[in-house]
Amino acid sequence: MASVFTKIGKLFGVAPRKFKPQQVKPALLPDAVAQATGPLERVYKLKLKGNDDPFLTNPIKKGPGTKEQPTLIPSVFDRRIVGCLCEEDMPGFNWIWLYKDQPKRCACGHWYKLKQVKSPLETV
Ligand SMILES: [Zn+2]
Numbered sequence: 001m002a003s004v005f006t007k008i009g010k011l012f013g014v015a016p017r018k019f020k021p022q023q024v025k026p027a028l029l030p031d032a033v034a035q036a037t038g039p040l041e042r043v044y045k046l047k048l049k050g051n052d053d054p055f056l057t058n059p060i061k062k063g064p065g066t067k068e069q070p071t072l073i074p075s076v077f078d079r080r081i082v083g084c085l086c087e088e089d090m091p092g093f094n095w096i097w098l099y100k101d102q103p104k105r106c107a108c109g110h111w112y113k114l115k116q117v118k119s120p121l122e123t124v
Pocket of ligand 1: 084085086094106107108109110
């Protein structure tokens with residue numbers, strides 16, 4: 001059975017050309033990293049360096065959580081909201097605001113303290 005292209009070629013009196021993969025030159029398109037600019041470029045650079053948390057949003061494991069040894073929460077700003085999973089089977093988080101130099105106790109008794117850090121995006 002003749003292909004559609006063959007039929008069309010016969011209809012117009014043109015012989016269909018055979019496609020040869022060797023004739024196609026490989027295209028050199030830049031990948032997403034090469035095309036990225038601005039903050040996105042810095043995010044890609046951090047990920048290439050192995051930093052998967054450029055915005056400091058990954059879950060943090062709780063430390064001892066005492067008043068003397070609070071769990072340190074990194075923040076670029078003077079305050080940050082934190083969701084405490086007080087119990088493992090809790091359906092939601094207990095959200096608390098942390099402020100610079102003000103350790104805060106969650107309703108479950110766990111202490112948190114803001115630790116000011118430089119933005120990872122500024123280090124690239
Ligand atoms: Zn809690």
